[in-house]
Amino acid sequence: MTTWLIQHLTALRDALRRLAGAPLNTLLSLVVIGVALTLPTAGWLAIENLRAVTGDTPGVQQISIFLSVDASQGEVTEIASRLQETNPGSWRFVARDEALKRLQQSEGMAEIVGSLPKNPLPDAFVVTPTDSQPASLERLAQTFAGWPKVAHVQLDSAWVKRLDALLRLGRLIVMLLAVLFAGALVAITFNTIRLQILARAAEIEVAKLIGATNTYIQRPLHYFGMLQGALGGLCAALLVTTGSHLLSAPVAELARLYGGTFTLQGLSTIDIAALAAVGGGLGWLGAKISALIHLRRIS
Amino acid sequence: MITANAVTKRYPQGHEALKNVSFEITAGEMVFLTGHSGAGKSTLFKLLAAIERPTTGSIVINGQNLAALRRKAIPYLRRKLGLIFQDQKLLFDRSVLDNVLLPLSIVGHPPKDAPRRAQAALAKVGLHNRDRAFPITLSGGEQQRLAIARAVVNRPAIILADEPTANLDAASAVEILDIFHAFQQVGVTVVIATHDPLIMARLNPRVLRLDQGEMNEMTWGQFAAGLAP
Numbered sequence: 001m002t003t004w005l006i007q008h009l010t011a012l013r014d015a016l017r018r019l020a021g022a023p024l025n026t027l028l029s030l031v032v033i034g035v036a037l038t039l040p041t042a043g044w045l046a047i048e049n050l051r052a053v054t055g056d057t058p059g060v061q062q063i064s065i066f067l068s069v070d071a072s073q074g075e076v077t078e079i080a081s082r083l084q085e086t087n088p089g090s091w092r093f094v095a096r097d098e099a100l101k102r103l104q105q106s107e108g109m110a111e112i113v114g115s116l117p118k119n120p121l122p123d124a125f126v127v128t129p130t131d132s133q134p135a136s137l138e139r140l141a142q143t144f145a146g147w148p149k150v151a152h153v154q155l156d157s158a159w160v161k162r163l164d165a166l167l168r169l170g171r172l173i174v175m176l177l178a179v180l181f182a183g184a185l186v187a188i189t190f191n192t193i194r195l196q197i198l199a200r201a202a203e204i205e206v207a208k209l210i211g212a213t214n215t216y217i218q219r220p221l222h223y224f225g226m227l228q229g230a231l232g233g234l235c236a237a238l239l240v241t242t243g244s245h246l247l248s249a250p251v252a253e254l255a256r257l258y259g260g261t262f263t264l265q266g267l268s269t270i271d272i273a274a275l276a277a278v279g280g281g282l283g284w285l286g287a288k289i290s291a292l293i294h295l296r297r298i299s
Numbered sequence: 300m301i302t303a304n305a306v307t308k309r310y311p312q313g314h315e316a317l318k319n320v321s322f323e324i325t326a327g328e329m330v331f332l333t334g335h336s337g338a339g340k341s342t343l344f345k346l347l348a349a350i351e352r353p354t355t356g357s358i359v360i361n362g363q364n365l366a367a368l369r370r371k372a373i374p375y376l377r378r379k380l381g382l383i384f385q386d387q388k389l390l391f392d393r394s395v396l397d398n399v400l401l402p403l404s405i406v407g408h409p410p411k412d413a414p415r416r417a418q419a420a421l422a423k424v425g426l427h428n429r430d431r432a433f434p435i436t437l438s439g440g441e442q443q444r445l446a447i448a449r450a451v452v453n454r455p456a457i458i459l460a461d462e463p464t465a466n467l468d469a470a471s472a473v474e475i476l477d478i479f480h481a482f483q484q485v486g487v488t489v490v491i492a493t494h495d496p497l498i499m500a501r502l503n504p505r506v507l508r509l510d511q512g513e514m515n516e517m518t519w520g521q522f523a524a525g526l527a528p
Contacts, residue, residue: 003406003407004407006407006409006410007407010404010407010410202388202390202392203390203392203401205388206388206390206401207401207405208374209348209350209377209382209384209388210377210378210382210401210402210405210449210450211374211375211376211377211378211402211405211406212374212405213371213374213375216374216405
């Protein structure tokens, strides 16, 4: 075993002993760090779940062209040939009978459709433009609206875009929260290490006098901060997992009432490992800064 | 082994603690550094231990000039010295054995072998059956012996002791001195700063006498003659 490895193991053991030596202090620190990491983690999880609801196609843009109910077969062909000419991308024709059949298959609609005296649906074209820039989509929609017998043009993507924008906003808020609480974690570790150094001032002074390098003195402090942060991260994972377990039944119930199936996704093993790693990294950073500042005062 | 050349130490307030001090200590020698309180003994001790740096002049230990030593190199120099401080600097929150284990941990000594090594050092100072005791329960002489055990556990070639017999009764002081003498007998260079001339009498050593920051070198006989009324 090399000296280097021995010294790291010694420092790690020292840090563990100190964490275990003051269980109440350790527990309180872990709860504070855990709670600080829980908020951004829970926010991130909520966004991820929402994104799963909206499906994997937030980027696909479609324009629906609804014709008048009284449009004749010839007028439909006219629109088709105009589309051919404009060539905005791929498009398909949805005949009114086909649309009705599909509607009939939808949840709870069969009875309603059956009770209708005649088909109320118009013929429609669904266009998937190659150029999905918002401005060109608008331009296309306006062109389509000007064609004969076109009753209504709808940019199907509007709601997806709105949701996507909302999700992006949400993600930004979660990111800001994460930065804020990361700062809090660093500050908590900074203070814990400051107290550690104060409590060990005599030992540090003696160690320096008899030949300890700064690295030797800082190493157990770094391990302490890192372990505390990583355990705090696991604490947060525990809180978030408990929360998502408690919420999963009500969420599934809600989804069922809307006629869908949806299971709330909790944290994966990789997420938990990442949380512990981020906590450990931030703890190490706080310990490093604190050790640099406070050890300078002990000569 | 230790060479001081024209060493002057001036403190910011203008006080000159050491004035143009030069001396040489060869390997395996035992030297007493003496003088009244405030004569500069502790200052010289701090310079030799690289706790402070000389204002001018050079101190060379083992070929290394302490005046030009980089900060990062200081810990490695200190590991080669067995330092015994005036206030001992024992750690009272841990056992006698753990106090002696600290220097071994600092140099990364294999943890499996460290307790054996520490016990051996404690045995040399006669504390081998007090290893589990806490320093606060030791007598003054025992605490001093513990400080020596901690200083020698890494087997340094040089021992520097600052007032190791202060606050000890005559019998304990003699015991401590015998321990230092035993180390010198096996080739360790020993430098002892003390203001107590009586403890030197038994060993007939070379004496470096500081007086208001200036150094005079003499034999024990010359020093003792100067003490006579």
